[in-house]
Amino acid sequence: MAIDLRTVSITPLRQTFGHLARRMGADKPASRYMEATMDLQPVENYHYRPTWEPQYDIFDTTRTSITMKDWYALKDPRQYYYGAWTLARGKMQEIAEGDFDLVDELGLAAAYPAAGKEEALQVFLPLRHVAWASNLNKAYVSSYGYGIAISQAACYASMDQLGVAQYVTRLGMAFNDLDALATAKTAWLEGAEWQEMRRYVEDLMVEKDWFQVLVAQDFALEGLLYPLIYERFNDKLNAAYSPVFSMLTRFQREWFGETTKWMDSILKTTAADNADNKEQLAVWIKHWRERAIKAVQPIAGLAFGSEADAVMEEVVQNLNARAAKAGIAL
Amino acid sequence: MDMKVAKKLGLKERYALMTRDLAWDTTYQPMDKVFPQTTYEGIKIHDWDKWEDPFRLTMDAYWKYQSEKERKLYAILDGFNQNNGHLSVTDARYINVLKLFLGSTPPLELMAARGFSMMGRQMNGAGPRVACQMQAVDEYRHFQTQIHSISNYNKYYNGMDEFAHQQSRMWYLSDGKSFFDDAITAGPFEFMVAIGFAFEYVLTNILFVPFISGAAYNGDMAAMTVGFSAQSDEARHMTLGLECIKFMLEQDPDNLPIVQRWIDKWTWRGTRKLASVGMMMDYMLPKRIMSFKEAWEMYVEENGGALFKDLARYGITIPKCFGQTIEEKEHVTHQSWIGFYMKPQATPFHTWIPTPDEMDWLSEKYPNTFDKYYRPVLEHLDAQEKAGNRFDNKTAPMNCQVCVSTMKFNEPGDPMEMCFRESIYQGEKFHTCSDHCKEIFDNEPEKYIQTFISSHQVLQGNCEPDGTDVNAADFKPGQNMLDYWKLDKRALGDFNGSDDQKNFAAWREQATKN
Numbered sequence: 001m002a003i004d005l006r007t008v009s010i011t012p013l014r015q016t017f018g019h020l021a022r023r024m025g026a027d028k029p030a031s032r033y034m035e036a037t038m039d040l041q042p043v044e045n046y047h048y049r050p051t052w053e054p055q056y057d058i059f060d061t062t063r064t065s066i067t068m069k070d071w072y073a074l075k076d077p078r079q080y081y082y083g084a085w086t087l088a089r090g091k092m093q094e095i096a097e098g099d100f101d102l103v104d105e106l107g108l109a110a111a112y113p114a115a116g117k118e119e120a121l122q123v124f125l126p127l128r129h130v131a132w133a134s135n136l137n138k139a140y141v142s143s144y145g146y147g148i149a150i151s152q153a154a155c156y157a158s159m160d161q162l163g164v165a166q167y168v169t170r171l172g173m174a175f176n177d178l179d180a181l182a183t184a185k186t187a188w189l190e191g192a193e194w195q196e197m198r199r200y201v202e203d204l205m206v207e208k209d210w211f212q213v214l215v216a217q218d219f220a221l222e223g224l225l226y227p228l229i230y231e232r233f234n235d236k237l238n239a240a241y242s243p244v245f246s247m248l249t250r251f252q253r254e255w256f257g258e259t260t261k262w263m264d265s266i267l268k269t270t271a272a273d274n275a276d277n278k279e280q281l282a283v284w285i286k287h288w289r290e291r292a293i294k295a296v297q298p299i300a301g302l303a304f305g306s307e308a309d310a311v312m313e314e315v316v317q318n319l320n321a322r323a324a325k326a327g328i329a330l
Numbered sequence: 331m332d333m334k335v336a337k338k339l340g341l342k343e344r345y346a347l348m349t350r351d352l353a354w355d356t357t358y359q360p361m362d363k364v365f366p367q368t369t370y371e372g373i374k375i376h377d378w379d380k381w382e383d384p385f386r387l388t389m390d391a392y393w394k395y396q397s398e399k400e401r402k403l404y405a406i407l408d409g410f411n412q413n414n415g416h417l418s419v420t421d422a423r424y425i426n427v428l429k430l431f432l433g434s435t436p437p438l439e440l441m442a443a444r445g446f447s448m449m450g451r452q453m454n455g456a457g458p459r460v461a462c463q464m465q466a467v468d469e470y471r472h473f474q475t476q477i478h479s480i481s482n483y484n485k486y487y488n489g490m491d492e493f494a495h496q497q498s499r500m501w502y503l504s505d506g507k508s509f510f511d512d513a514i515t516a517g518p519f520e521f522m523v524a525i526g527f528a529f530e531y532v533l534t535n536i537l538f539v540p541f542i543s544g545a546a547y548n549g550d551m552a553a554m555t556v557g558f559s560a561q562s563d564e565a566r567h568m569t570l571g572l573e574c575i576k577f578m579l580e581q582d583p584d585n586l587p588i589v590q591r592w593i594d595k596w597t598w599r600g601t602r603k604l605a606s607v608g609m610m611m612d613y614m615l616p617k618r619i620m621s622f623k624e625a626w627e628m629y630v631e632e633n634g635g636a637l638f639k640d641l642a643r644y645g646i647t648i649p650k651c652f653g654q655t656i657e658e659k660e661h662v663t664h665q666s667w668i669g670f671y672m673k674p675q676a677t678p679f680h681t682w683i684p685t686p687d688e689m690d691w692l693s694e695k696y697p698n699t700f701d702k703y704y705r706p707v708l709e710h711l712d713a714q715e716k717a718g719n720r721f722d723n724k725t726a727p728m729n730c731q732v733c734v735s736t737m738k739f740n741e742p743g744d745p746m747e748m749c750f751r752e753s754i755y756q757g758e759k760f761h762t763c764s765d766h767c768k769e770i771f772d773n774e775p776e777k778y779i780q781t782f783i784s785s786h787q788v789l790q791g792n793c794e795p796d797g798t799d800v801n802a803a804d805f806k807p808g809q810n811m812l813d814y815w816k817l818d819k820r821a822l823g824d825f826n827g828s829d830d831q832k833n834f835a836a837w838r839e840q841a842t843k844n
Contacts, residue, residue, distance in 0.1 A: 008414055008841045012485035013833075018816060019494045035481055036474035038494075040440055045498040045782045047511040047734075052367050058514055059444075082471040083400040083478075090397025093390045132352035139451040139463060143444065152470055155447055159467050162460065163389035166348045173347075181347065189354060202358040 023072075036081035038072050040148045063144050064211035065280055068273050071147035077265045078258065085156045088258075089163070092251055099247040100170060108244045109175045116241040117175060123233060123303045124245065125172045125184030126194055130225070131165035133201035134158075137217045144210045153262060154214070160259070164252055171248045193298040200295040211270075212284050218263050220288035223319045224296045224312075226256035232311050233303045260322075267326035281328050289319065289330075345386035350379070353456035365454035371517035373589075374582035378455030381577055384569035387464065395562075396471070403475060403559045410552045411482040417841050420548040420616040422487075422834035423825055427614045428553065429489045429679040430606065431541060432480050434506050436473040437497040441510035443469035445521055452518050458577075461570050465526075468563045475559070479552040486837075487830050489678035489821030499793070499815055501727065501784045502606075502670070502677060504734040508781060509603050513596075515777075519578060520592050526571035528596035532637065534568060535629040536604060540611045540619065547617045579644040586645050591773070597649035598766040601658075602733040608663035609670070612692065613684060621695035626659040651766045654742055660696055661740060664704040669738045671711065672723040678817055680825035683712040703745050720824060726785035726808070730763035732770045732778050737763055755779060 015021070019039040020030040030038075046058050056063060061071070068074070080088070103109055109117075138158035145151045172181045188194050200221065207213050230253045234246040246253075271278040293316060300308040323330055339347070356364050368375065387395075409415075419425065443466050450463030484490040497503060513524035529537075542557030575593075578585045608622030619625075638648045671681040684692065689708065692700045711721050727736035741747040742765075751768040753760050755775040762768040771778045787793050788808040791800035795813040799805065812819070820829045 007412060010414060010486070010837050010840065013488070014485055014491060017481070017484060017494065018491045032474075032478055035477050040437070040473070040494055041444075042437070042441075042498045042507070045507075045784075045787075047508045047782050048515040048777055048780045050515045051517060051777070052370070052515075058511060082467070082474050083404060086393060086396045086400055086471075089389075089393040093393045097390065128352055129354065135463075136451065136459075139447060139459075142466075143447040143451045148440070151444065151447070155443070155467055155470060158450075159389060159392075159463065162463070163393070165352050166388050166390065169348055169352070178347070181351070185351070185354070199358040202356045202364070205356065205364045206359045 031079065033076070033079035033081050033084065036083075037075075037148050037152065041146070041151070059146060061146050063146070064209045066211040066270060066277055068146075068270065068277075072149045073269050073273065074147065074149045074153075074266055075269075076149065076153045077261055080153065080156055082152075082156075089160070092254060093163075096167065096248075096251045099250060100174065103174060103244055103248060108242070112175070112244055113241050116237060120233075120237055120245050121172065121175060121180050121184070122187065123229060123299060124168060124249070125180055126188040126191075127225075127229065128165045128168035128172070128181075129185070129188045130197060130201065131161045131168060133205070134217055134222065135161040135165065137201065137204050137213050140205075141210045141214045141217075145214075150266070153266075157218070157259060157262075160255055164255065167249070167251050171245075174248065193302055196291075196298065197295040200291055214266075215281065215284045216288040216292075218259070219267065219322075220285060220292040220319070221295065222256065223260075223263075223322065224289075224292050224315050225299075226252065227315045227318060228296060228300055228311065229303065230256060232315070236304065264322055264326055267323070267328065271327045278328060282323075282330055285323055285328060286330055289316070341386055342383075345383060345388065348388050349383070349460045350456035361454065365452060367452045367518050368454050371519050371588070373517075373519045373578055373585050375455070375578075376581055378457070380580065381455050381457035382573055383457050384461060384573040385566050387566070392464065399559050399562075400471075403555055404478075406555045407479055407482075407552055410555075414837075414841055415551055416483055416486055417834070417838050418549045418551075422830050423614065423680075423682065424548045424550065424616050425483060425487050425830060425834075426489075426679040426681075426825070427541075427544060427548075427610050428480050428483055428550070429487075429821075430610060430614070431553075432476070432484075432490050432493045433496060433500065433503055433678065434606065435541075436476045436493070437503075438506050438510050439469050439473035439476065441514060442525060443467075443473065445510070445514045445525060448514070449518055449521060458574065461573075465567050465570060468567070471563065472560055475556045476553075479556045482552070486833065488818050488828075489680075489830075491818065492678070492816040495816050496678065499784070500678075501729075502736075504729070504782070504784060505603055505606075508732075508734045509599055512599070512777075519574075519588075522571070522574040523589060523592040524596040524599075526567070527575050528593065528600050529571075530564070530567045531571040532597055532634050533600040533604065533630070534564060535633065536625055537607060538564060539629065540607055540622075540625060543619045544611065544615045547619050548615060575641070575646075576644070579641075579646070583645075590646060593646065594650045594766075595770050595773075598651040598655075598764075598770070599733060601651060601655050602730075602735055602763075602767070605662045605666045605735065608659075609666040612663040612695075613667040613688075618691065621692075622663045623659045623695060626655070631656065654764070654766065657742060658739070660699040661703070661745060664692075664696075664700065665738050665740070668704070668707055668711075669736060672721050674720065674722055674823045675724070676811070676817075676822075678815075678821045680821075680823065680828050680830065682825040683708055683715065699745065715824070726788065728761065729783045729785055730767050731760040731781055731783070732762055732767035734781060734783060735763055737761070739763055 015027045016030040020034055021027045023038055024030065041059055043059065050056060050058060061067070135158050138154050138161060142151045142154035142158055145154055169181065172184065188198060204213050204216055207216070230249050234249060237245050267281060271281055293312065297308070297312060300312050304311050320330060355361055446462045446466035446469060450459050450466050453459045453462060480490060498507060513521050516524065538557065542554060545553035545557060575589065578589055611619065611622045611625065638646060670677060674681060689705060693705065714721060729736055737748060737750060739749050741749040749764055751762040751765060753762065753768060753771050753775070760771060760779065762771055784793050791805070791807050793808065793811065793814050794800060795810050798810065825831055
């Protein structure tokens with residue numbers, strides 16, 4: 001039964017800020033995401049040019065070859081402003097904490113079959129460096145991207161990747177203390193299987209077009225890597241041994257599922273804005289997809305052995321399907 | 331068992347494993363191409379590993395603490411709004427503090443967010459990079475929670491609705507904009523001294539405490555809660571700024587003169603920016619916390635003095651401008667308020683003459699200056715207003731080429747004389763408000779000739795509403811400033827007689843009587 005509580009009702013003079021009313025086409029209450037995001041980045045009357053890149057304004061639309069009629073069309077379907085984002089991550093970390101505690105309490109890591117452990121760690125642990133690179137490349141997008149819609153989403157994603165790098169580090173510590181992490185770092189720096197991957201992320205560290213970095217890092221690379229490792233490889237380990245790795249990488253799996261919605265929506269909106277964008281995105285995706293396949297293939301080999309090609313085929317098809325769904329013909 | 335080994339790690343080692351051990355020196359691309367910005371300012375860093383992490387917060391702990399804080403904060407905001415919390419503030423004049431705050435502060439927090447993101451990308455030490463990234467994401471929190479806490483006030487009071495549009499257009503917001511534009515266009519180390527050290531460390535208390543205590547003293551639970559909730563973030567930011575200074579100074583003796591020049595420059599630039607905070611403390615808060623002068627003595631002279639004593643072992647000396655700021659602490663707030671009072675048609679907040687009680691409070695707090703210099707001016711303006719002749723200065727102001735403040739400060743040692751300085755660069759004359767701003771100009775003239783000064787730009791047709799034809803035969807520059815600013819007429823003028831005043835009284839009546 002509804003209880004009719006009353007408060008003193010005063011008629012407001014207006015429902016929202018002027019810039020939001022103009023966006024919505026009406027003076028009506030705006031969401032906290034809108035209030036925290038729309039039209040907030042300065043766009044004019046800058047005082048000085050950057051001493052580090054005087055060819056540009058502080059915020060400059062020409063830092064990418066993508067153009068948009070409205071940069072705030074790049075909305076986040078998750079509506080993440082800081083509060084919403086940190087509450088979502090707070091919940092995920094609580095679950096992750098419970099998983100790590102449980103594995104510790106039941107001694108599940110120590111009880112894991114030795115063969116499976118070695119097979120898993122050689123794949124998982126160097127990924128802490130991949131996540132670290134992802135943190136840096138996303139920080140580039142959030143620094144030089146245009147408009148708060150994209151800059152804040154990239155900033156949160158960048159911090160998410162720092163979190164991923166740290167969860168992978170904890171995974172290593174849970175299973176095999178520091179030696180495993182040191183071995184994995186050597187593999188990352190010198191191991192043949194990891195060099196194309198390292199080259200890929202390092203090349204992105206010097207790419208200047210921030211939108212291209214976003215496409216190459218978030219869509220092409222992570223679009224192949226995350227399903228391959230955090231979904232398929234976990235499935236394989238679960239079937240062969242036990243679901244411990246699935247538990248300790250739950251954060252990554254959930255993060256990818258959720259972030260994919262954001263990434264796909266960004267691609268779709270950008271491609272829909274104009275034909276040049278659509279063409280440019282197709283060029284980038286084709287280029288970086290081929291390179292990402294080259295980077296991920298040897299890791300698929302480590303993870304799946306003779307099955308690698310088939311699994312790769314499947315995740316590449318999925319990536320192509322995502323592009324197609326965003327209206328980008330490859 | 332394996333876990334035991336992991337548990338033995340100390341906090342420091344564990345944190346290093348969670349941050350800098352993740353990093354490596356790139357080889358497919360050269361490091362100086364990956365991090366191209368950290369050499370051109372002349373700062374020499376020999377060993378980035380010597381960086382001492384100022385705080386050790388991994389992301390899982392960060393999310394845990396921050397989500398707890400957000401949950402509480404938004405619950406309080408919702409309650410405050412639902413219960414017409416705006417009617418519980420001391421009196422409607424207080425709301426003008428929020429207008430000043432909304433226009434000046436969230437836009438600058440946003441610039442801090444973007445600036446620290448850039449630092450979090452450009453610093454080539456993994457330690458500072460992570461610390462800067464964390465500050466960046468915190469700064470998103472700050473501008474967003476500030477907007478959310480004031481959003482409900484905007485529904486009931488005038489002058490807040492166009493802050494996003496006005497941030498780059500309003501003449502009096504230009505000083506803050508130039509401050510952050512200056513920092514973000516400098517190199518990364520100067521940015522860290524400007525924002526991380528001068529702004530967030532030396533001046534943070536006098537920026538932060540007055541607004542938040544002011545909110546608490548005046549019944550604004552929304553703004554107060556935002557401020558208290560940001561406190562633990564700010565504590566982290568302060569340690570980052572200080573560590574950065576120490577790191578630079580410990581890395582190479584050649585860094586000292588560069589860092590000293592930046593400290594001198596940014597302490598002064600920050601001080602100029604603070605004039606409006608001081609004016610808020612002395613004139614705009616119905617219930618006052620303390621005078622600006624007292625705050626300056628406590629937070630800057632004492633705390634800041636102790637800080638610079640601590641830095642003396644590195645060879646750092648107290649900022650050059652310190653003496654002048656001590657002299658000015660008895661003047662700037664009065665000069666600023668009178669300056670704003672005289673422009674009733676050009677700000678989205680109201681101004682007013684202090685009540686007789688408030689004037690007495692000012693006399694008591696400023697025994698050396700108020701009765702002698704400022705009370706007579708205010709009483710004259712009051713008499714004029716009562717005679718139906720409220721002062722309204724319609725002319726465009728003259729601005730300092732560096733800090734962009736309007737020229738209104740006095741000559742050092744002579745409160746009756748306005749201070750002007752000028753420099754000639756490439757045959758053109760540039761005006762500054764003080765010796766310190768002149769020195770900043772003379773050090774980097776090629777930067778400061780770019781300053782966007784709206785009183786100049788308006789004459790060039792650059793401050794017109796969108797769609798204006800500046801080449802039309804009958805075009806006269808500056809005829810449509812209210813449209814250019816999107817400034818609601820109801821937000822203009824004296825507080826006395828304003829809609830805010832009437833509405834607040836009527837609504838309070840409605841909420842408290844039958």
